[in-house]
Amino acid sequence: MAEKKSKKKLIIILLLVLIILGAGGGGAFFFLNKPTHTEGDAQAAAPKAPAIPVFFELEPFTVNLMSEDPEADHVLYVGITLELENESFRKNLHTYLPEVQTRLIFLLSSKSIEELRSLEGKLKLSDEIKAVLKQPFIPELPENSVKNVSFTTFILR
Numbered sequence: 001m002a003e004k005k006s007k008k009k010l011i012i013i014l015l016l017v018l019i020i021l022g023a024g025g026g027g028a029f030f031f032l033n034k035p036t037h038t039e040g041d042a043q044a045a046a047p048k049a050p051a052i053p054v055f056f057e058l059e060p061f062t063v064n065l066m067s068e069d070p071e072a073d074h075v076l077y078v079g080i081t082l083e084l085e086n087e088s089f090r091k092n093l094h095t096y097l098p099e100v101q102t103r104l105i106f107l108l109s110s111k112s113i114e115e116l117r118s119l120e121g122k123l124k125l126s127d128e129i130k131a132v133l134k135q136p137f138i139p140e141l142p143e144n145s146v147k148n149v150s151f152t153t154f155i156l157r
Contacts, residue, residue, distance in 0.1 A: 053147075054084045056093050058100070060153055063109040065116070074113040079153035080104070080129070085145040092144070096137040103132045113156055122151065 058080045065074040084090050093100055107128055115121045126149040133146050 054087055054090050056082045056084055056090050057152070058082070058104070061101075061104060061108055063105055065156075066110060066112045068112075072113075075157045076108055076111070076113075076116065077153060077155040077157070078108065078151055081150045081152050082129075082133070082146050083148035083150070085147060089144060092137070092141070093133075099137050100133065104129065107132050116156055122154065126151070 060077060060079040062075060062077045065076050067074055082093070084093070107125075111121075111125065116125060129149045130146045134144050136143055
């Protein structure tokens with residue numbers, strides 16, 4: 001009987017050793033075969049840097065403003081910087097700069113001092129500049145895209 005007890009103990013000990021080794025081997029396999037992060041994963045996980053803005057600074061404009069009073073002589077002196085969608089549109093604006101200047105002179109000179117004194121008037125002018133520059137310079141070109149209009153100088157006299 002002592003032999004049977006020692007055989008049972010031996011079997012139980014062997015089974016426990018096998019279970020422990022199996023669990024350890026399975027755990028090691030699981031942790032060692034875990035997928036590693038690739039460079040693509042790191043790039044996907046990393047937050048994307050915001051796009052660098054593309055600006056186009058125009059020479060300041062000096063235009064006479066509309067007035068109902070023939071004696072009044074009001075002038076607008078304005079510096080404009082455009083924020084653009086991409087560099088190719090910046091090159092396009094540079095190519096058609098005389099057309100850009102003409103459109104803006106026509107728009108600016110159609111305004112009155114009363115329209116431009118208020119913040120709302122300046123915001124409306126900004127939207128109108130975007131609209132007038134959105135139109136293609138020639139029919140074969142796509143519509144232009146101005147993201148924002150900044151007034152770097154704005155003097156009414």
